[in-house]
Amino acid sequence: MPKIGMEPIRRRALIDAAISAIGERGALNVTMSDIAGRAGVSTALAHHYFGGKDDLLFATMRHILTQLGNEIRPAIAPLSGPERVRAIIAVNLSPEQFRPEIIAAWLAFYVEARRDAALGRLFRIYVHRLHSDLLSGLAGLPRPAAIRTARGIAALIDGLYLRRALGEGVEDSRTAIFLVEDYLDMALARHTPHGGPFHG
Amino acid sequence: MPKIGMEPIRRRALIDAAISAIGERGALNVTMSDIAGRAGVSTALAHHYFGGKDDLLFATMRHILTQLGNEIRPAIAPLSGPERVRAIIAVNLSPEQFRPEIIAAWLAFYVEARRDAALGRLFRIYVHRLHSDLLSGLAGLPRPAAIRTARGIAALIDGLYLRRALGEGVEDSRTAIFLVEDYLDMALARHTPHGGPFHG
DNA sequence: TTTATTATTGATTGATGAGTCAATCAAGAA
């Protein structure tokens, strides 16, 4: 163990530990000792690198959002129209994102965002980003229908997350994706001149 | 102030106070003094009537669920088919249920239910009840489509709750109801021999 | 009036957990 360059390693380990800890308890319960313990360091070191618990949790949420962004960006970049929307759905509900501990963290942060202004801002940026990404893929629909469908898809994804967190209802990633795509198909079919309501 | 028969009054006041407190903070933060203070009594009295914080919170969630059940039961009893589904949607997203503090409580309890077994059971009963109520109204659809649609509606409602809690996206009760009914209409239209996709 | 019962609280206890700090360790620089 060299004595230099530990910072990025510790930061990352602490963030991973925070996600893991939040995944097991409900964010409220996580303590600095729990997180630090999982990361294999003392609470003092966690404070040293992050300043305080709030900062660590904020960094953790930012990490999760960044991670999601990094998965989404390249996935949708070359696509447009419905395929772009499908890609957004697929990534948001991918096994990677649909992991119980990630879901739990989302949920916990949703709650926390109600009180923490910085966290609230972070979320609003994410929500807005998702909405405009969806809209750009729904350009084929009349504007009001596109907006409604974008909101519907976003709400469906969040709802499926919630159900997943509770451990009830839709079980796996695949089923969840199918459910949302089904919604998308119906919305698209309504504005397709005619032919069967199914396609793809 | 007579010295007898205070119990039901205090219990109710404490539960209302808990909802209000949870509405302002995120359930994690609520303290017994906060709740007791809002109810105009000492923390000792709150403990006297409820035993402990967990019991008070459990009673609070049960109250919210009971309230919802009391609104839903008479509303759907005389109805069947799509109208029954519409009634379920309308009540779940009614201004009464769509109040920010109620939503915040839901969210907080969703999180808590992950750790508290009793609370988890309570939720599972609610989820199952909602699902079978929806299914009974969707009997006109083929079984797989009915199941999928019921899950979709439930997820949409939860998702809209989440968005509401975050203070973003769909604004009011009416818009939320319209969004979910739109989903229902599409699901129904797909299995209607033909004619326009809209009705009602 | 006395007695039992319900309602109610102030004060206290004990636990938990965030944040701080002075001290130690290790490795590269002088």
Add this chain to the structure above:
DNA sequence: TTCTTGATTGACTCATCAATCAATAATAAA
């Protein structure tokens, strides 16, 4: 070797909060 600097922690402080309890007030029952 000495000096400096990042890494690291144990021990401590301070605040918060759930829970308890003994004491008091007020009323109904005897």
